Every structure is written in structure tokens, then in C-alpha cells.
Amino acid sequence: MTDPIAQLRQAAALHQAGRLAEAEPLYAAALATLPGHPDALHLYGVLCAQTGRNARAVELIGAAITRKADSGAYHANLARALRAEGRLAEAAASLRRAIALHPSADAFFSIGNILRQMGHTREALARFRCALILRPEAVEARMNAAEAQEALGRRDDALCQLRTALACAPAAPALLFNLARTEQAAGHADAAVRGYRRTLRTAIEGEDTAINLGAALLEAGRPAEAVDVLRRCAALVPDRPDRLLALATALRQVGDVDGCLAFFHRLKALTPTDPTPWQRSAEVQEAEGRLDACTATLQEVARLSREGRFHWKTAYYHLVRIGNLLIGEGRLDRVATLLPPAVAAFRGVDAELHAWALFLQGSLAVRLGDAAAAQDAFRRAEPHIPFLAHIPTGNGFARRVEALPPAADAESEAAFVLETLAPPENGPVVVASCDSGYLERFGPLFLASLDRFSSPGQAAHLHILDPRPDTAARVAALERRLRHVRLGWSHETSPAGLTPQARTTFYTFARFLRVPRLARLYRAPLLVADIDACLLSDPAGFLAPLSAANPLALQYFPDNLARLYDGVGGGLMVLRPDPAVIALFDRIRRFLVSWIAERRLHYFLDQIALTAGTDDAVRRGDGPSILPIPADGRLFRCGDGLFVQILTEKDQPGFAASIATLLDRLERIEPAPDPGLDRGLILKAIGVTV
Structure with missing residues (x-):
């Protein structure tokens, strides 16, 4: 009878020599005789991983660990198979157990790579440093540490790391x-x-x-x-x-x-379907003074877009980009020279594109202080771009605000119905507004993400438009699922007499109507956000850049040629309840109410109001200092705060099911010690890559 231990030793020798096909039947024979032998299970699992059968490897090595849990090598090899299966969090957990049993440079290096793959860059860097303490000459660990340092913005440290590595491997x-x-x-x-x-x-x-x-x-x-x-x-x-x-x-x-x-x-x-060479051609032609050629290029892009090769507004986007490049150089004269032939060129191709070019001409006129020229351009473009009716020229914003009938103002204020306040113990009050449909669709995810990263005592406030009879019960059910966040809410009914499109526009700006009221009620900083979005960090982190001198942070693009509707983004704002901030938003509120009173609400009114309001404050000289919130890919960053909007992802098949699974998981498991793990979980579920 064959000795199974001898078979196992022979299999291990063949395995070590790289003769995997010969080793495998011997491992199988040894296990048939010794079915629970941990070394046989482990080594056979390693062989399976080496031959691409990672699921079988996980099964075999896992069985070995149940019989011999104190082997660091077992846990490390299980981690390799788990990583190959895409089970990164489990692989990291296995390596943590391996390190606890037997710290090694290889184990620290491996977990660093997994953490970096998961997006947990800071923790990955710490593990690479541990590997280098144990093995200072490990060039690959130094290279990976340098990549992590560069990703964290520590470029000088990355250079030092790479130069040290070069001494080891020149x-x-x-x-x-x-x-x-x-x-x-x-x-x-x-x-x-x-x-x-x-x-x-x-x-x-x-x-x-x-x-x-x-x-x-x-x-x-x-x-x-x-x-x-x-x-x-x-x-x-x-x-x-x-x-x-x-x-x-x-x-x-x-x-x-x-x-x-x-x-x-x-x-x-x-x-042929990439507009980039067309864009670059137009830029070069304009820069070289070849205006006719530049205009002809833009006209051809417009024609091809109309045929379906590019997005229909591609030529407009090219024109905006050239204009913004020139604005950055301080060359408004060249923008003024470029726009008239572009307007003329688009006229014969596409009436709507022609209107958008007229809008840019009017936008430049506003920047140059020529209100009459701006009004003329907007008047001609308005049949195709109705929101241009909302853009004030000259002192139009102030005139409209100051002429608001008291009855219209009182009617709007009376529409606000406060149900409950949730005074915060720390951080800003997180504010979002939505209609009943968006409350049901996005409210659970928005609040779950907030709750995941918040400290106890965090407050949130939902302002709900056109509530249904069951809205109070829905809000109460949402609050019961929260661990750290206390929830206040208010509601209002949209004004009578609005068309469906106008009502949708009202929903986009309703939260800006209520910023002054909520700032006074809470007497605390506010973080005002879209509800179809996720908070990815403790809201308190968003307050770090704010101060008495800089009380307002928002998405701010003052040098954009299209800035009159695209100069301020309201998807995320952070503000202190300073008098200058409240005064700014009160004037924005009155501007919006003036259009409600006329029952004229076109899309982009939310952004137009924010841009016009900040412009008005600059003219008056009494506005708050604004801190621009930068975007890092899909993430918005403000201090230590992280925020992501859900854009086209919400229209993808399977989105609702993915969110339901995520919410169930977040409710069942405690927050991870590393917030990056929960961030990765949320971003993966909503389909956003950063």
C-alpha cells in the first residue's frame, strides 16, 4: 500500500520543480487517503490557483484553514486566490490574518496592492511602508509606494522614494x-x-x-x-x-x-466619430488668424452633427472652448472677432445651433457691458432657447428683485410648512429637496450614504414638494433606518397654474427658495445638495475651508463664456449662516419668486438665478467671498468632504436592483473601520468609477 505522506512529499517536490501536471494526481491520491490533511489541502489549492482554478483553490485552502488556522502561509495563499476571483475585501481580510500570524514583507506588499486596487490609497501606502521596513531593497514596493504618494498629492515624497529605489536597481x-x-x-x-x-x-x-x-x-x-x-x-x-x-x-x-x-x-x-481633431484644427486656425478656415471647420462640424456623426451641439461646445481659451488669455477682442462669422455660419446649417451661437454673442456683450447688444442677441435666440428670457442684463437682477410685489413674496413664504427641526450637535445640517417621486427613488440612498459616514448627532433636513398623503409615514420610515442622523422635514405644494415642464423646473430650484429660512431656523452651517447623489465622507469635513472671511463654497466658473447659465452649479453648496450669505440667497429667492409670480419657469432657471445673484452681489460690493468647489473626476471635494452626483447611471438597466442590494447590505453590516471601504461599496453599486 502506498504511503500517503510519501505521496504528499513527492507531489510537493514535483510541484516545487514546476511539474504541476505530474504533481496534481499525487495530491488527489493523498487527499483521498487523508481527506482532512491541512498541508495536502493547502498545497493542492495552491496548485489549482496556479492553473487558473481559483474558485477550487479558495475551497481547498479554506478547508485547510478550518483545520489549521494558525498558518500565515495558508491565509496569504487564500488571499491570492480570492483576489484572482475579484473578492478583494475578503482577500484583504485574509492577508490581515496572515500578517497577524507572521508579518512578512511579501504579505504587507500584497495587501498594499489589494488596498490600492480597492481605492484605499492611504492605507495601501502604510502597508507598503511596512514592507520596506522589513525589506528596504524591495524595488517594486518602493515603486508602488511612490504611486500611492503621487495619488495622494505627495509628489516630492514619490520622487524621493523612486530615487532611493534607483540606488538599488539603477x-x-x-x-x-x-x-x-x-x-x-x-x-x-x-x-x-x-x-x-x-x-x-x-x-x-x-x-x-x-x-x-x-x-x-x-x-x-x-x-x-x-x-x-x-x-x-x-x-x-x-x-x-x-x-x-x-x-x-x-x-x-x-x-x-x-x-x-x-x-x-x-x-x-x-x-471619423472623434470630434477632437476638428476641435484642435479650429483652435489652431483661430490662433493663426485664419478666421475663415476656423469658421468653415466649425460649420462642417455643425453639418456632420446634423447628419448624426457627432452630438448635435458639438460645434457649439468647440466654440465655447475656443472662447474660454481666449478669455483665459485676456483676449476678449478675439472672441468678439470670432463670434459674428460663427453665428453666420451656423445660421445656414441648424436654427437651434444658430440660436446657441447668438447666446454666446449675447454673453460676451454682457461681459463687455453692452446691455443693448446682449438683449438683441437674446431676443433673436429666445424662440429656440426659452430660458434666455430669465437672464438679466445690466441692473436687471436688482430691478426685478426690488420690484417684487409684497403679495407674491408673502404667498411664496406662506407655502413653506415646517414639520420638524433636527438641531445638529456637530457639522452642517445637510439639506436636500425633492418631490414625492424622487423621495421614494433617491431618498433612501442619499440618507443611507449620509448616515454611513456621519458622527452621532448629525442633522439632515428634507424639503418635500407636492407631498402625498403617505409622505409623513415615508419620512418616519426613513428616519427609523438611520443610526446617527436625525431628520427634520418641511414641505410645500407647487404653485397652481404651472405646466408640467414648469413644475419640473420649480422642483430644481425650490431648495434655493428655502435656504434663507432654513439658515435662520437652524442657525447652523448648511450643506445643500442634490438628492440624487451620495455623501462619501463625514459632512463635518466640508466645513474646514469655510471661515468668517470665506463663508460660502459652491461650484463656481466665472470665466466661462457660457457662464450666464453655467457659471454656478447648485448640485453642492456649503455655507455658514452669515448675514452676507443669507442676504445673497434672499435676493436669489426673490428673483425666483418673481418668475413664479409670472408663471414663467424655463429649464436652467436654477443656475441662472445663482449666477445672476452672485454677479449682482459682486456689482453691489456686499456679497460673500466664494470658495470654488473643485471636481476631481466625478468627485467633488471641499476640505475633507467628498460628494458624488448620480448622472446617467440612474437610467441604466439594473440600477434600482443594485441600489436595493446596497441598502440591504448597509443596513446589515456595521460601517467599515476604513471609510474607503464603504466609499468603494457605494460607488460600485451606483456604477461610478473614480
């Missing part, structure tokens, strides 16, 4: 490339050029490095050298768009405008 191509790339990102163009050249001397294949070298040469002010490098790259793969785009950019910088435009023309044929 000829490693990946390391040399990463160091050069980081030098380039830090603005050290000459150092990056040297690094990329050194990488090319050590790497067998260096096409990507050569592309980066070309970009670094451009940044270093050496465009002629960049052209030489990028020509060689383009010649290797003649039809690769990214290389042609880089070469076209370099040719422009050396003054070869015709050569640059020729490559953009080639790109148009190679990538």
Missing part, C-alpha cells in the same frame, strides 16, 4: 520610466527628458517611453527635438491616432502650422 527600465514620468508630472521637464533617454537605453521596447520623451521635450521648450522623436514614433505605427496627435501638437509649436493641420486632417479620416 538599470531597471520600469523604475527609470516611472521616475521620469513623475519628474515630468512635477514640472521637471529637463530631468524627465534625461530619464526617458536613459530608459530607452535600457529597455528593449521603448515606444511608449519615446512618446513621453517627445512630450517632455515639448514641455522643456525643445519642440524641434520633440518633432524628431515623435516623427520616428509615428513612422513605426503610421495609423495610430495618439501618436499623430502628439506629432501635430509638436509641429504647431515649431511653427509648421500647415504640417500640423495636415495631421489633424489625417486624424479626421482615421477617427
Whole structure:
């Protein structure tokens, strides 16, 4: 009879020698005789993982751990199989157990990689540092630590880490490339050029490095050298768009405008559905004073858009981009020269696109202080863009606010019905408004995300429009699911006589009507947000940038040519209840009420009111200082606060089911020690990648 232990030893020897096909039947035979042997289960599981059968590996190694839970190697190998199965949180948990049993550089490195993959960059960096304490010469750990530091905005630390690694491996191509790339990102163009050249001397294949070298040469002010490098790259793969785009950019910088435009023309044929080469062509043509060519390019984009090749407003977006580039250079004169021929060119292609170009002409006139020209442009465009009726010119905002009939103001204020307040113990009061449909669809997720990251004593307030008979019961049911958040609410009925479209517009701005009232009632900072969104951090973190000198933070784009309807975004605002802030929003409220009184409510009125109100405060010289809230990809950041809007994701198939599963999970499990784990869980469920 064959000794099963001897079989196991033979299988392990074959396994170690890389002879997996010969080892597998011996593992199977050993397990048949010794079905619960932990080493046999573990080693067979490792072999299965090595041959791509990760689910079987998880089963076998898991069985080994139930019999011998004190082996760090078992837990580490289980983590590898779990990671390959995409079960990252479980893999991280297995590695934590492995580290508790036997701390090793490999285990710290592995968990760092998993945490980085999950988006938990700070914790990943801490684990890479642990790996380096145990093994200072570990080049890959230093490279990954540097990537984490760069992601956290610590570029100098990343450079130091990579230079230390270079002392351990001075000829490693990946390391040399990463160091050069980081030098380039830090603005050290000459150092990056040297690094990329050194990488090319050590790497067998260096096409990507050569592309980066070309970009670094451009940044270093050496465009002629960049052209030489990028020509060689383009010649290797003649039809690769990214290389042609880089070469076209370099040719422009050396003054070869015709050569640059020729490559953009080639790109148009190679990538027929990509509007980028058209956009770049128009930008170059305008910059070179070739206004007729620029206008012809925009007109052709408009024509192709009408045929369905691009989005119908693509030519308008190109025009806005060129205008914004010129505004950034302080060249309003060139914007004024560009717009009239563009308006004329669009007239013959698409009446609505022509109207949008007229809007830009009116927007520029407002910026230049020519109210009569602005009114004329808006009057001609208004049949296609009804919201232009709302845009005030000159002192129009102030006149409308000050002429508001007291009865209309009183009627609007009387519509507000307060049910309950929830005074906060810390942080801002989080405010959202919605109709009954959005309360049912997005209220549970919005409040669950808030509750997940809040400290005890956090307050939220829902302002509900057109409540149903069961709304009070729905609010009470939502509050019962909250662990930390106390919920106040109010409601109002939308004004009579509104069309369905006007009522939808009313829903978009109703919360701005109630900001002054809620600020006075709560006497606390407010975080005002869209309800079809998620809070991804403790709301208290949003208050850090605010002060008596800077009491208001919002999405603010004052240098946008289209700013009259797109200069302020109201999806997220953070404010202190300072008199200047309350006064600003009270005037915005009165502006909105004036349009309600006329029963004229067109889309974008919410953004128009915010932009016009802040402009009015600037003119009056009594407005609060505004802190712009920056966007980092899909995330809005304010201090330590994180916020994400749900955009097209809500219309995707399966969205409601995914949210239901998420809400059930959040209710069943305690918040993770690392908030990043819960952030990842929420973002994955709503389908947002950051």
C-alpha cells in the first residue's frame, strides 16, 4: 500500500520543480487517503490557483484553514486566490490574518496592492511602508509606494522614494520610466527628458517611453527635438491616432502650422466619430488668424452633427472652448472677432445651433457691458432657447428683485410648512429637496450614504414638494433606518397654474427658495445638495475651508463664456449662516419668486438665478467671498468632504436592483473601520468609477 505522506512529499517536490501536471494526481491520491490533511489541502489549492482554478483553490485552502488556522502561509495563499476571483475585501481580510500570524514583507506588499486596487490609497501606502521596513531593497514596493504618494498629492515624497529605489536597481527600465514620468508630472521637464533617454537605453521596447520623451521635450521648450522623436514614433505605427496627435501638437509649436493641420486632417479620416481633431484644427486656425478656415471647420462640424456623426451641439461646445481659451488669455477682442462669422455660419446649417451661437454673442456683450447688444442677441435666440428670457442684463437682477410685489413674496413664504427641526450637535445640517417621486427613488440612498459616514448627532433636513398623503409615514420610515442622523422635514405644494415642464423646473430650484429660512431656523452651517447623489465622507469635513472671511463654497466658473447659465452649479453648496450669505440667497429667492409670480419657469432657471445673484452681489460690493468647489473626476471635494452626483447611471438597466442590494447590505453590516471601504461599496453599486 502506498504511503500517503510519501505521496504528499513527492507531489510537493514535483510541484516545487514546476511539474504541476505530474504533481496534481499525487495530491488527489493523498487527499483521498487523508481527506482532512491541512498541508495536502493547502498545497493542492495552491496548485489549482496556479492553473487558473481559483474558485477550487479558495475551497481547498479554506478547508485547510478550518483545520489549521494558525498558518500565515495558508491565509496569504487564500488571499491570492480570492483576489484572482475579484473578492478583494475578503482577500484583504485574509492577508490581515496572515500578517497577524507572521508579518512578512511579501504579505504587507500584497495587501498594499489589494488596498490600492480597492481605492484605499492611504492605507495601501502604510502597508507598503511596512514592507520596506522589513525589506528596504524591495524595488517594486518602493515603486508602488511612490504611486500611492503621487495619488495622494505627495509628489516630492514619490520622487524621493523612486530615487532611493534607483540606488538599488539603477538599470531597471520600469523604475527609470516611472521616475521620469513623475519628474515630468512635477514640472521637471529637463530631468524627465534625461530619464526617458536613459530608459530607452535600457529597455528593449521603448515606444511608449519615446512618446513621453517627445512630450517632455515639448514641455522643456525643445519642440524641434520633440518633432524628431515623435516623427520616428509615428513612422513605426503610421495609423495610430495618439501618436499623430502628439506629432501635430509638436509641429504647431515649431511653427509648421500647415504640417500640423495636415495631421489633424489625417486624424479626421482615421477617427471619423472623434470630434477632437476638428476641435484642435479650429483652435489652431483661430490662433493663426485664419478666421475663415476656423469658421468653415466649425460649420462642417455643425453639418456632420446634423447628419448624426457627432452630438448635435458639438460645434457649439468647440466654440465655447475656443472662447474660454481666449478669455483665459485676456483676449476678449478675439472672441468678439470670432463670434459674428460663427453665428453666420451656423445660421445656414441648424436654427437651434444658430440660436446657441447668438447666446454666446449675447454673453460676451454682457461681459463687455453692452446691455443693448446682449438683449438683441437674446431676443433673436429666445424662440429656440426659452430660458434666455430669465437672464438679466445690466441692473436687471436688482430691478426685478426690488420690484417684487409684497403679495407674491408673502404667498411664496406662506407655502413653506415646517414639520420638524433636527438641531445638529456637530457639522452642517445637510439639506436636500425633492418631490414625492424622487423621495421614494433617491431618498433612501442619499440618507443611507449620509448616515454611513456621519458622527452621532448629525442633522439632515428634507424639503418635500407636492407631498402625498403617505409622505409623513415615508419620512418616519426613513428616519427609523438611520443610526446617527436625525431628520427634520418641511414641505410645500407647487404653485397652481404651472405646466408640467414648469413644475419640473420649480422642483430644481425650490431648495434655493428655502435656504434663507432654513439658515435662520437652524442657525447652523448648511450643506445643500442634490438628492440624487451620495455623501462619501463625514459632512463635518466640508466645513474646514469655510471661515468668517470665506463663508460660502459652491461650484463656481466665472470665466466661462457660457457662464450666464453655467457659471454656478447648485448640485453642492456649503455655507455658514452669515448675514452676507443669507442676504445673497434672499435676493436669489426673490428673483425666483418673481418668475413664479409670472408663471414663467424655463429649464436652467436654477443656475441662472445663482449666477445672476452672485454677479449682482459682486456689482453691489456686499456679497460673500466664494470658495470654488473643485471636481476631481466625478468627485467633488471641499476640505475633507467628498460628494458624488448620480448622472446617467440612474437610467441604466439594473440600477434600482443594485441600489436595493446596497441598502440591504448597509443596513446589515456595521460601517467599515476604513471609510474607503464603504466609499468603494457605494460607488460600485451606483456604477461610478473614480
